[in-house]
Structures are given as C-alpha cells and as structure tokens.
Amino acid sequence: MRPLSMVTKVEDRAPRVVAAQPHGPAAAITRRAADRLRAGHLWVYRSDVESLVPPIGATEIAPGALVTVMDSRGIPLGTGLYSSASQIAVRIVSKEAALPRTTYLEQVRERLHAALALRDELAPESMENDAHRLIFSEADNLPGIVADRYNDLITLQLLTQGTAQDDVRQLLTEVLRERLRPDTGGITIWERPDPKIRELEQLAPPTPGPLHANTTESPQLTTIFTINGLQFHFDAGSGQKTGAFLDQRLNYAAAARYASGNALDICTYQGGFAIHLAQNCRQVTGVDASRSALEVADRNRDLNPSLAAQVDWIEADAFELLREYESTGQQYDTIVLDPPAFAKSKRAAEGAMRGYKELNLRAMKMLRPGGTLVTCSCSHHVPLQEFTEVVSAAATDAGRHVQLLETRGAAPDHPAILTLPETSYLKCLICRVG
Structure with missing residues (x-):
C-alpha cells in the first residue's frame, strides 16, 4: 500500500485509504458520482473527487494523464482523461481500469473510423450538403475532440489537456487525410482553438499553420460550403465556435x-x-x-x-x-x-x-x-x-x-x-x- 502522504487531498477533505490501489494515477470519487458513472454518465466533477493518487514516484498527477476512477471502496469504474484545471476533473474514456495511453490511442483510431462511418450514413456528402460535424466529443465516445467539415476544409478542436497533445493530433490528421477525398485533391485541416476553453484548461495555443494542407502553396483558409442547397462563406481563421x-x-x-x-x-x-x-x-x-x-x-x-x-x-x-x-x-x-x-x-x-x-x-x-x-x-x-x-x-x-x-x-x-x-x-x- 502506498504511503498516505502520496495521496492528494481535494478541497481539504481527508483522503480515504482505498482498496486495490492501482500502480498508475487514480481518483477516488464520491458515492453520488460513482452512481452517476454506473448509470452511464461520463463526467466526474472536481467537487466529486475525494482524493487523487499520483503514480508511484510522483507527487502529483500530470495534466491530461489517464487515471483510474474508483469509488470510495476502491472498486474501479473505468479510466478517464484527467484535467488539473477544469471543473470537469475526469472525462471517462473506457470502462477498463488502468488503460495505457497506447491502448487509448488505438481506441481513438477505432472510434474515429466509427464516427466517420456514421456521418457517411447520416449526412453523406452531396451537391446539396457538403458540411457537417465529423466528431462530436462524448457523443462519439471521443471526449475533448470536435471536428467539423466545410467542403474541403476541416476544423479540429482539442478541448482538454488529455487530447491537446501531439500524439492525438497526428492520429486524427492521419485518419482524416486517409478517409476524406483522398483521390480528389484532399482536404486542409486546421486546429481551431477555443480561447475560453483553452484558458479554463490552461492550454498553450496550438502551433501556427495547418495540420495538413491540400496544396504546397499558401495554406487554404477559406472556402464556400453548401447546406440545404444554399451556399455560404467559411473562414477557418474567424467566426464563433468551429466557424458556423x-x-x-x-x-x-x-x-x-x-x-x-x-x-x-x-x-x-x-x-x-x-x-x-x-x-x-x-x-x-x-x-x-x-x-x-x-x-x-x-x-x-x-x-x-x-x-x-x-x-x-x-x-x-x-x-x-x-x-x-x-x-x-x-x-x-x-x-x-x-x-x-x-x-x-x-x-x-x-x-x-x-x-x-x-x-x-x-x-x-x-x-x-x-x-x-x-x-x-x-x-x-x-x-x-x-x-x-x-x-x-x-x-x-x-x-x-x-x-x-x-x-x-x-x-x-x-x-x-x-x-x-x-x-x-x-x-x-x-x-x-x-
């Protein structure tokens, strides 16, 4: 059993000693929060965290780390992305405990393919509609990831400490390039930061420039997209949310x-x-x-x-x-x-x-x-x-x-x-x- 000195108190509450303590980082949560997760909810609020257990040899949990979520008896409830800043302290990504990041990335790849297949079914590209949401965070079992398509431009938002990381960016860029218009000139992908979310999550601005460009010339920032047979301008560098x-x-x-x-x-x-x-x-x-x-x-x-x-x-x-x-x-x-x-x-x-x-x-x-x-x-x-x-x-x-x-x-x-x-x-x- 790890020494109690390694357990971080949350909101000045006395930490509990938990059973079957995992080797990796963990969060013990209240009974109310555990009941919500068992009912299918996917968020753990900071006010529901009773104690944080850093990995062996560390004094705190790294921002964006994968943590095992446990109830107050030490029973694992799954693995989630930890945020050191947000009021949503953990976003569940798997019912499996102690999920390694390599396995998480494999799951992101699988879920991304599933999300794109669903869009092919629900909102197929046509002359009438060539703009739709590709990835919708928790709704696609991809917490902290949002992507929208506007004709040949893709805007990507990485909204948590656990997803605003290079391994996630590279994976998403690779799959989107492969799946969207690979034979017709392709697409341009921009990461579009949400200033308020980035402030709340204490995230640095993304690297300037596109994640992928469909031309070797100046990166494309604007396009015209079609919904319901009507045309609209889109500028990846301006506007609210992901742009429209x-x-x-x-x-x-x-x-x-x-x-x-x-x-x-x-x-x-x-x-x-x-x-x-x-x-x-x-x-x-x-x-x-x-x-x-x-x-x-x-x-x-x-x-x-x-x-x-x-x-x-x-x-x-x-x-x-x-x-x-x-x-x-x-x-x-x-x-x-x-x-x-x-x-x-x-x-x-x-x-x-x-x-x-x-x-x-x-x-x-x-x-x-x-x-x-x-x-x-x-x-x-x-x-x-x-x-x-x-x-x-x-x-x-x-x-x-x-x-x-x-x-x-x-x-x-x-x-x-x-x-x-x-x-x-x-x-x-x-x-x-x-």
Missing part, C-alpha cells in the same frame, strides 16, 4: 418551410436562418450585434442570387431593438429567435430564463395572427422542459394562443447521449401564434 452553426442545418430548412411574408431573424450571425427564410418570404431582416458577422451574412446573400426576397441587415442589440419595435407597433409574419447561450453555467440559468422569456414575449406581441415563431436555445443548462415552460409563460403574458407545431434539436450528425443530458443542448420550437 451546422447543428441548425435541418432547423434552417424546417423554418423555411413554415416561413412567409415579412420575416425578422434575431441574432442572425452570418445569416443562416435569414437566407433560408428568404426562399419563401418577400422581405427578411437579419439582426446581430456583430458588424463582422453581418458583413459575412451580406456576402452569403450575394452567393445565392436566386433568392427572391429582399434581405436587409441591422447591427443592433436584440433586446433593445425588440423593445423599440414593439413600442412602435412593428408587425411580422415570421420571427426567428436564435440567441447565443444565455446560461453558460448553472448559476446563470435563472437569468437566462428571464432573457428567453423577454425575447419570446416581445416576439409574440409583434407577430400577426397566424404568424410563425421559431425560437431556439443552445444552453445545455436549460433543459427542453424548462425552455418550453418559459415560452409557454411568455405566451400567457402576451395573451396569445400559441400552438407548438414542432419540437426539434440538433441535426443527427450532432448525436446526443441519453445518459449524458448535457449533449442534448440545442432546442428549437416552431410555433404558430394566433
């Missing part, structure tokens, strides 16, 4: 089916909903607080000259503009609300609900009888039931008869894990407002 909101792909098309007349798209970003609405509306106004996003939206509109609707862009704060429009009696036939995540933590959820209610209340008051409201939330801290309830409360306060026509989520290339509710983050309600 591919999770809304089928919701864009659904919104367009219901849209008519005069439409308002709140938080349009680069015009995803607005340009789809323009297929069936006579007038579309897209609103966003970001001038740079609206400049891209305007370029996207120019890429689709066959759209009949007149499309205008307004740089404004969504709340301020809706208050002004409501006070002046503006009316619309279709309104889309697609704000950024209001609740980025559980503590922010209450304020987020107030924000969602205000947006939906004002939109309902501005819709003509029989109008369509498409309202979205991408906050995983706001479950579907609570989001639906807040939209219902807005309907009551607005005095409108609101029919729920469709409840939608992310496109299937963004699958959710039933035992990890956090992966069911996107909600989209399509309503008829009487």
